[in-house]
Ligand SMILES: O=C(O)CCC(=O)C(=O)O
């Protein structure tokens with residue numbers, strides 16, 4: 001964490017390694033640095049074996065390098081994405097009093113409902129968090145009237161997209177057919193967050209500090225404000241929002257299971273000045289009682305030693321939660337996946 005340098009506004013330097021400004025658009029260059037993968041071969045009935053193979057190969061490369069890519073033709077309807085985003089914006093425009101009507105329920109593994117980051121948090125945002133609708137944990141607002149339905153529908157499409165990406169990763173990794181699907185067969189710990197980030201001030205613009213997610217795969221959809229940045233080769237790369245594109249980033253659990261063959265992506269959110277930012281983040285997770293460890297396919301079967309100790313997913317989640325409830329004085333002391341790393345020296 002934190003090995004990326006501070007973001008610079010001179011993107012040309014980042015991509016070209018030179019300080020002279022170029023004519024081409026930085027927007028195009030930023031997104032070129034992050035592969036966009038068309039998943040349509042997985043939705044066509046016709047035989048598309050070659051195209052599927054190509055997709056798996058590009059995903060394998062992106063996941064091995066830095067765990068980040070974007071997808072299009074992912075099966076999540078674009079009109080639903082736009083509608084859900086508009087409804088979410090409408091919700092966050094309500095007064096605090098109205099928003100607090102869906103304050104969290106105790107008892108869920110995380111607090112479902114509306115929350116605002118505490119004043120002490122460096123992350124300046126508020127959000128609504130929801131679990132799979134059938135868990136009964138959710139406290140969703142009845143206003144705007146169509147919000148709940150749109151969120152539940154979006155949740156169900158993201159779940160399907162998560163299953164698809166997981167199965168593509170399974171094959172890219174050369175794992176036995178349906179291996180990850182059978183291991184990760186309980187969807188009750190998945191959750192989605194509708195987020196609102198407050199405009200940057202003159203003195204600070206942190207939306208979410210640099211981090212890796214702890215799960216397997218996360219999907220992010222940002223509104224036109226942008227602000228999501230990913231660390232690649234030591235540089236922060238801004239992810240420019242484009243309608244219909246879903247950002248995919250891998251989390252620590254897949255990094256551990258693959259013994260670091262696939263990487264968990266370091267990313268952060270920088271708040272834009274003069275405007276709010278909205279996003280959806282969907283966390284395709286692992287059920288808490290599952291044991292996470294480097295798989296034999298990436299250790300003893302290929303003569304490599306394990307880089308991590310195993311752990312129950314819920315224990316790692318609890319440690320990560322402590323980072324938020326009991327923040328350490330020095331950010332570098334926060335618990336992350338290095339906690340389970342096996343030292344080779
Ligand atoms: O809001 C975003 O764009 C990303 C959120 C994120 O990284 C997270 O919640 O872990």
Ligand SMILES: [Fe+2]
Nearest residue numbers: 211212213267
């Ligand atoms: Fe994240």
